[in-house]
Amino acid sequence: xxxxxxxxxxxxxxxxxxxxxxxxxxxxxxxxxxxxxxxxxxxxxxxxxxxxxxxxxxxxxxxxxxxxxxxxxxxxxxxxxxxxxxxxxxxxxxxxxxxxxxxxxxxxxxxxxxxxxxxxxxxxxxxxxxxxxxxxxxxxxxxxxxxxxxxxxxxxxxxxxxxxxxxxxxxxxxxxxxxxxxxxxxxxxxxxxxxxxxxxxxxxxxxxxxxxxxxxxxxxxxxxxxxxxxxxxxxxxxxxxxxxxxxxxxxxxxxxxxx
Numbered sequence: 001x002x003x004x005x006x007x008x009x010x011x012x013x014x015x016x017x018x019x020x021x022x023x024x025x026x027x028x029x030x031x032x033x034x035x036x037x038x039x040x041x042x043x044x045x046x047x048x049x050x051x052x053x054x055x056x057x058x059x060x061x062x063x064x065x066x067x068x069x070x071x072x073x074x075x076x077x078x079x080x081x082x083x084x085x086x087x088x089x090x091x092x093x094x095x096x097x098x099x100x101x102x103x104x105x106x107x108x109x110x111x112x113x114x115x116x117x118x119x120x121x122x123x124x125x126x127x128x129x130x131x132x133x134x135x136x137x138x139x140x141x142x143x144x145x146x147x148x149x150x151x152x153x154x155x156x157x158x159x160x161x162x163x164x165x166x167x168x169x170x171x172x173x174x175x176x177x178x179x180x181x182x183x184x185x186x187x188x189x190x191x192x193x194x195x196x197x198x199x200x201x202x203x204x205x206x207x208x209x210x211x212x213x214x215x216x217x218x219x220x221x222x223x224x225x226x227x228x229x230x231x232x233x234x235x236x237x238x239x240x241x242x243x244x245x246x247x248x249x250x251x252x253x254x255x256x257x258x259x
Contacts, residue, residue, distance in 0.1 A: 005032040007195055008053060008163070013062035014219075015048055022048050024219030025062070035189055035196035037206035039241065040216035046199035047091070049216070050165050053197070054086055055079050066163075084112060087156025087164040087194075091171055095140040095148055095155075101127070102136035105155045112159070126154040129191065130184055146177035150184065157188060164188065166198035170205045182208040203242050207231070215241065 008030035015023040022045040051057040130150040170178040214224040
């Protein structure tokens with residue numbers, strides 16, 4: 001059996017917003033080089049978990065480690081260093097409408113102090129990888145939803161990160177564009193060797209891109225395993241979710257409303 005190097009650790013993480021207890025003992029190890037999908041109902045805390053990795057949120061209790069460092073204990077310089085090796089792909093791309101595609105991608109690169117020549121090279125390289133070569137001078141309003149998401153990925157990979165975090169990467173896409181997005185995420189992993197975490201409720205996408213899948217339910221991991229293990233799960237909650245059965249959704253919604 002292979003030896004796995006754990007690079008990201010959630011250890012008994014709790015996070016609440018007022019009376020709403022979102023994470024309630026969330027624990028998960030992420031291995032170097034893998035892509036792990038975190039699945040779960042809307043409002044289950046998937047995106048909240050992601051934000052702890054880059055220090056956008058701090059746990060009420062518990063710990064999040066990246067490369068052996070406690071994220072919430074980092075000072076400003078340490079946090080900048082951490083974020084420099086993490087690419088974050090937001091749900092709706094989060095592009096600046098007043099900036100061209102090239103300028104959107106260049107933002108993070110300029111913060112790193114790279115030369116304009118190197119920035120231009122990175123922009124060209126990252127757009128080619130997401131099949132948007134020649135789109136540098138376009139503006140977000142000129143792009144489809146799928147193209148905007150691909151620019152979001154180009155912006156992330158231009159930083160040459162060790163890790164990429166995807167927040168609902170296929171939400172709002174038609175089936176063909178969704179499949180293209182899945183292929184793109186697989187290509188990024190294969191070409192760049194990055195470790196990836198994708199939060200999603202799209203099981204078709206999770207099956208396509210993930211080495212392992214973790215289901216977040218009632219604030220903690222209900223089950224984690226390979227795609228095959230999740231597909232063969234005997235856990236009734238996991239089965240209801242992956243099969244899209246409405247009684248599970250109703251139960252999860254009632255639970256969220258009561259928190």
